[in-house]
Amino acid sequence: MTMQALVWTGNHNVTVRDQPQPIPADGWVLVDVAYCGLCGTDLHICAGEHPRSKPGLVIGHEISGTVHADRAGFAAGTKVVVDPLLPCGACPPCRNRRPHTCASLRLIGIDVPGGAARQVAVPADRLIPAPDTADLRQLAFAEPLAVAVRAVRRSGLRLGEQVVVAGAGPVGLAVATCARLAGAATVVVAEPLPVRRKLAANLGFEIVETFAGLSADVFFDAAGHPSVAAGMTAVAAPTSRIILVGVYGMPTTVDLQAATFKELTIIGSRVYSRDDIRTATEMIATGRFDAEPFLTRTVPLDGAASAIDELRAGREVKVLVEGAA
Numbered sequence: 001m002t003m004q005a006l007v008w009t010g011n012h013n014v015t016v017r018d019q020p021q022p023i024p025a026d027g028w029v030l031v032d033v034a035y036c037g038l039c040g041t042d043l044h045i046c047a048g049e050h051p052r053s054k055p056g057l058v059i060g061h062e063i064s065g066t067v068h069a070d071r072a073g074f075a076a077g078t079k080v081v082v083d084p085l086l087p088c089g090a091c092p093p094c095r096n097r098r099p100h101t102c103a104s105l106r107l108i109g110i111d112v113p114g115g116a117a118r119q120v121a122v123p124a125d126r127l128i129p130a131p132d133t134a135d136l137r138q139l140a141f142a143e144p145l146a147v148a149v150r151a152v153r154r155s156g157l158r159l160g161e162q163v164v165v166a167g168a169g170p171v172g173l174a175v176a177t178c179a180r181l182a183g184a185a186t187v188v189v190a191e192p193l194p195v196r197r198k199l200a201a202n203l204g205f206e207i208v209e210t211f212a213g214l215s216a217d218v219f220f221d222a223a224g225h226p227s228v229a230a231g232m233t234a235v236a237a238p239t240s241r242i243i244l245v246g247v248y249g250m251p252t253t254v255d256l257q258a259a260t261f262k263e264l265t266i267i268g269s270r271v272y273s274r275d276d277i278r279t280a281t282e283m284i285a286t287g288r289f290d291a292e293p294f295l296t297r298t299v300p301l302d303g304a305a306s307a308i309d310e311l312r313a314g315r316e317v318k319v320l321v322e323g324a325a
């Protein structure tokens with residue numbers, strides 16, 4: 001049996017082609033994909049820039065779907081969100097119950113076949129069930145939302161604090177929304193790209209081109225850009241917190257003298273724990289987080305290769321690929 005899938009074939013080449021239908025190993029479950037979001041990580045993979053991905057990979061790690069057949073305690077048709085993390089289970093962080101900081105963390109859609117396909121195989125313990133009433137389209141946003149949930153939890157945000165978020169991509173805007181839900185007095189979003197600025201304004205955030213001159217009790221770096229690193233300690237108020245959400249590909253310059261003189265706390269935030277993605281799933285399923293405005297485009301699997309180009313050109317915020325539906 002074969003199925004259609006979005007495959008990175010090496011260099012800058014992405015194509016929709018027939019792949020063998022995944023055969024779930026022991027303890028794994030076959031999921032009929034409903035929707036799969038594409039993000040900056042997928043763009044890196046599809047540019048041949050990801051250090052772990054191998055050509056021939058089915059991409060996609062932001063997955064919602066339904067269980068294909070009764071298996072491993074899951075009934076056929078159960079709505080699920082996929083937690084795509086594959087921790088090794090043996091290293092010190094894994095043994096200390098911090099598997100999301102696993103020394104050799106792998107992901108579905110990066111290291112093993114992903115969800116931009118009709119079907120995907122997932123370990124049963126990586127499936128988060130959602131209620132029947134939940135919207136599968138919105139549930140595809142649970143994974144990026146989980147990144148925001150973790151970042152805001154890591155920040156220890158308190159009622160009435162002033163928040164600045166650098167970067168209005170899907171994660172930055174989800175961070176801004178979670179910060180508002182958590183009781184921030186003000187949330188200012190800094191972003192140069194027009195399509196993202198427009199969405200930030202629609203969501204009711206104050207939007208600036210650059211954060212220079214602002215003052216933050218909590219500063220979220222959701223851009224991972226050297227210009228943000230260079231300026232963030234100036235924006236951070238004395239004794240404030242800086243949360244690193246965006247991932248830097250290489251070492252970058254930070255004014256550590258300012259960090260010392262202001263007694264800043266700089267906090268790393270890596271993907272999400274199981275509790276974070278479960279919370280994100282619940283926030284969407286209950287309607288407390290409306291993902292709809294973030295989902296700027298949905299494409300059929302056949303059109304998914306062009307969606308990569310749209311994302312690359314900065315014309316969309318979040319593109320979803322339709323799976324088995």
Ligand SMILES: [Zn+2]
Nearest residue numbers: 039040041062
């Ligand atoms: Zn992603």
Ligand SMILES: [Zn+2]
Nearest residue numbers: 088091094102
């Ligand atoms: Zn590990």
